[in-house]
Amino acid sequence: MSRNELEQLAETLLSVIRKRSGQPHDIRKLSASLKATNTDIASAAGVLADWEYRIKKRKSSITFVSAPDSLIDTEIRHGLKTRIIGKSMVCYQSVQSTNDIAAELAGRGAEHGAIVTADQQTKGRGRLGRTWYSPPGTGIYVSVLLRPRFTPDRAPGLAIMTAVALADAISEYLPGEVQIKWPNDVWINGRKTAGILTELSAEQGRIHYVVIGVGINVNQGVGNFPEDIRPIATSLRRALKRKVRRVDLLHTFLLNLEKAYAAYEKSGLKSMHRKVRAYSALIGEEITVRTGRHETRGRAVDIDLDGRLILEVEGRREAVTAGEVTVVRTKSS
Amino acid sequence: MSRNELEQLAETLLSVIRKRSGQPHDIRKLSASLKATNTDIASAAGVLADWEYRIKKRKSSITFVSAPDSLIDTEIRHGLKTRIIGKSMVCYQSVQSTNDIAAELAGRGAEHGAIVTADQQTKGRGRLGRTWYSPPGTGIYVSVLLRPRFTPDRAPGLAIMTAVALADAISEYLPGEVQIKWPNDVWINGRKTAGILTELSAEQGRIHYVVIGVGINVNQGVGNFPEDIRPIATSLRRALKRKVRRVDLLHTFLLNLEKAYAAYEKSGLKSMHRKVRAYSALIGEEITVRTGRHETRGRAVDIDLDGRLILEVEGRREAVTAGEVTVVRTKSS
Numbered sequence: 304m305s306r307n308e309l310e311q312l313a314e315t316l317l318s319v320i321r322k323r324s325g326q327p328h329d330i331r332k333l334s335a336s337l338k339a340t341n342t343d344i345a346s347a348a349g350v351l352a353d354w355e356y357r358i359k360k361r362k363s364s365i366t367f368v369s370a371p372d373s374l375i376d377t378e379i380r381h382g383l384k385t386r387i388i389g390k391s392m393v394c395y396q397s398v399q400s401t402n403d404i405a406a407e408l409a410g411r412g413a414e415h416g417a418i419v420t421a422d423q424q425t426k427g428r429g430r431l432g433r434t435w436y437s438p439p440g441t442g443i444y445v446s447v448l449l450r451p452r453f454t455p456d457r458a459p460g461l462a463i464m465t466a467v468a469l470a471d472a473i474s475e476y477l478p479g480e481v482q483i484k485w486p487n488d489v490w491i492n493g494r495k496t497a498g499i500l501t502e503l504s505a506e507q508g509r510i511h512y513v514v515i516g517v518g519i520n521v522n523q524g525v526g527n528f529p530e531d532i533r534p535i536a537t538s539l540r541r542a543l544k545r546k547v548r549r550v551d552l553l554h555t556f557l558l559n560l561e562k563a564y565a566a567y568e569k570s571g572l573k574s575m576h577r578k579v580r581a582y583s584a585l586i587g588e589e590i591t592v593r594t595g596r597h598e599t600r601g602r603a604v605d606i607d608l609d610g611r612l613i614l615e616v617e618g619r620r621e622a623v624t625a626g627e628v629t630v631v632r633t634k635s636s
Numbered sequence: 637m638s639r640n641e642l643e644q645l646a647e648t649l650l651s652v653i654r655k656r657s658g659q660p661h662d663i664r665k666l667s668a669s670l671k672a673t674n675t676d677i678a679s680a681a682g683v684l685a686d687w688e689y690r691i692k693k694r695k696s697s698i699t700f701v702s703a704p705d706s707l708i709d710t711e712i713r714h715g716l717k718t719r720i721i722g723k724s725m726v727c728y729q730s731v732q733s734t735n736d737i738a739a740e741l742a743g744r745g746a747e748h749g750a751i752v753t754a755d756q757q758t759k760g761r762g763r764l765g766r767t768w769y770s771p772p773g774t775g776i777y778v779s780v781l782l783r784p785r786f787t788p789d790r791a792p793g794l795a796i797m798t799a800v801a802l803a804d805a806i807s808e809y810l811p812g813e814v815q816i817k818w819p820n821d822v823w824i825n826g827r828k829t830a831g832i833l834t835e836l837s838a839e840q841g842r843i844h845y846v847v848i849g850v851g852i853n854v855n856q857g858v859g860n861f862p863e864d865i866r867p868i869a870t871s872l873r874r875a876l877k878r879k880v881r882r883v884d885l886l887h888t889f890l891l892n893l894e895k896a897y898a899a900y901e902k903s904g905l906k907s908m909h910r911k912v913r914a915y916s917a918l919i920g921e922e923i924t925v926r927t928g929r930h931e932t933r934g935r936a937v938d939i940d941l942d943g944r945l946i947l948e949v950e951g952r953r954e955a956v957t958a959g960e961v962t963v964v965r966t967k968s969s
Binding site (some may be wrong): 452 | 660727763764785786788789792795819832833834835836837838839840841842844868927928957958
């Protein structure tokens with residue numbers, strides 16, 4: 304049996320035994336139903352152990368104990384309820400940047416909804432050429448390839464749409480504690496937990512593709528963050544005081560994203576506009592927004608249907624498309 | 637002398653002898669001033685002949701007769717008056733698509749203003765995934781890489797800006813006969829002479845790069861066009877009844893583009909808005925605009941400062957960002 308065949312058998316075996324977690328399966332019965340020898344079944348169970356599944360192997364039986372929290376194809380597929388996003392996926396142990404790989408795949412014709420995940424990024428990118436710290440085994444790094452049929456002028460709202468999908472997913476663990484920092488970060492208790500980098504390839508009037516990249520700090524402990532970002536970064540684990548299964552959070556996020564995108568295609572941010580406002584960390588705050596060399600100071604009063612931040616500057620309203628926001632004074636201070 | 641050294645010597649020789657076109661240069665004097673043997677000078681003259689320069693070679697003298705109309709580095713550099721656009725250039729005999737190569741170079745860090753030219757494209761691309769017919773020896777296929785510091789929402793006007801630079805260049809040969817068909821074609825006598833494909837790579841609030849690709853039908857005769865586009869396409873040569881030196885037209889276009897871009901950076905289409913209107917083939921016409929599955933019919937009344945086409949539809953004004961325009965009825969009909 305080739306390695307490839309053995310891995311296929313391992314996947315089939317897994318799908319059978321994980322249905323009755325904790326209960327022993329008779330090896331002879333498994334051999335019969337999966338049309339394999341006892342030795343092959345035993346080898347396949349060995350493969351599952353290599354993949355960090357916990358399996359109890361006895362002389363005549365195999366018992367599924369638990370699945371690893373690994374961002375691997377098999378685990379991500381198991382329980383993923385989306386219909387389009389993640390239908391095609393490529394899962395890496397370690398890459399420079401999932402967004403770069405997704406863009407490459409797009410260039411080679413990858414389909415709408417394809418995703419790229421990684422357990423670690425060695426050159427994880429944030430907005431404006433910054434790095435996104437992406438250590439192994441603790442975060443989620445995922446890029447989603449979309450091929451919108453709408454025109455490029457509707458692309459800018461996709462970052463906020465994604466932020467809502469992400470904030471909703473994290474809120475299932477931490478209800479009421481999640482905020483969106485316009486335009487592309489998600490905060491827990493005022494600290495950065497997740498970031499979004501939306502990249503667009505387009506021509507006049509037509510989008511070639513969009514890559515939505517997301518980095519989520521899930522199970523990082525304080526020691527996992529480099530000193531310079533320690534005061535401003537946090538993770539779900541730090542806020543919850545327990546670990547979160549990354550695969551579960553990824554499932555929720557991808558399903559939210561698929562629904563949000565369907566709504567966005569239809570009517571932009573309209574249906575999620577109430578949430579955009581409710582999650583906003585900035586509305587009501589005195590802030591400065593820096594765009595290139597230009598800096599504006601004012602009070603953030605709204606986010607509009609195009610995802611622009613609305614500032615009140617000396618009685619006038621100004622819409623800001625993008626920029627670096629600093630909160631000058633919080634409401635409570 | 638290596639091939640590389642010989643080519644360098646040929647370029648130096650060329651720069652010396654072309655200064656006094658038609659006049660013989662003494663080979664011994666050339667040898668002395670260029671620090672090379674007589675044999676090397678003769679070989680260098682042979683290289684120039686390979687490059688299709690017309691050179692008269694006598695026993696003791698070399699005379700420059702004329703330069704080829706080739707889109708090669710040396711010819712494009714000679715007489716190019718730009719300061720930024722074309723400072724870095726890559727010139728190909730034949731490529732699939734100059735836009736694809738420019739995007740590749742951009743990914744590898746090529747600088748603002750770099751250009752890619754080709755004598756022929758085997759997969760020349762037009763808007764909306766269409767092909768742009770790009771036969772050898774007759775057209776100009778050039779892509780310009782820009783790295784604007786303005787935000788992506790200002791990118792859409794670049795196509796119209798380029799169309800103006802192009803229409804100005806062609807008008808030097810055919811004053812009063814050139815029109816812009818919004819958003820990205822240039823017409824002579826109602827027939828397509830040049831097309832523009834602007835491609836954008838961007839993230840939220842920041843442009844990574846823009847590639848402006850231009851294809852110009854210069855010296856095509858009727859027989860050079862495939863039958864299906866013969867009724868709708870034309871070339872400068874067909875309109876002028878004589879050939880045009882492609883390199884000269886390219887120089888004019890690139891210089892116009894550099895000036896137009898400097899103006900655009902400062903104030904968008906403002907300074908060229910009068911020209912945008914004057915060149916427009918659509919203003920005043922009854923047209924339909926198709927965007928995806930949506931079709932609008934109305935009278936084109938203006939192009940605004942964002943490069944959008946303004947339609948009058950049953951008394952109301954509508955702005956169109958992009959789309960496929962068909963003229964329903966011309967003013968004269």
